[in-house]
């Protein structure tokens with residue numbers, strides 16, 4: 001079963017990526033869903049972070065609170081989403097620092113600081129496989145906008 005992304009969550013994600021990144025800086029958004037419904041993303045969270053044109057760093061305290069929130073609400077991060085200045089792909093840094101190391105965890109990269117179409121056009125998706133590493137997967141096989 002594909003992971004279902006409500007169109008409202010997708011629209012909100014692009015709003016965060018565009019308004020925070022301003023077409024000049026990378027930005028990250030996290031897609032969260034309830035463990036009771038493993039195939040559903042229910043909301044997007046925009047971490048407190050610093051960023052430049054070539055990277056970003058999530059605030060440590062924000063992340064600590066976020067993990068506690070998720071534990072309380074029985075939810076988990078399904079997909080980490082972030083922007084790149086140009087082409088969407090997985091950089092060595094992206095490969096080296098996943099938010100979560102569990103097989104099945106997804107990482108979506110949006111090109112052009114999310115200034116293009118607010119969908120998966122030219123986006124890149126990678127998934128952590130049982131070997132513990134990210135491998136590219138086809139977006140149409142994994143994600144479904146609902």
Ligand SMILES: [Zn+2]
Pocket residue numbers: 016017020021026027028046049
């Ligand atoms: Zn941001």
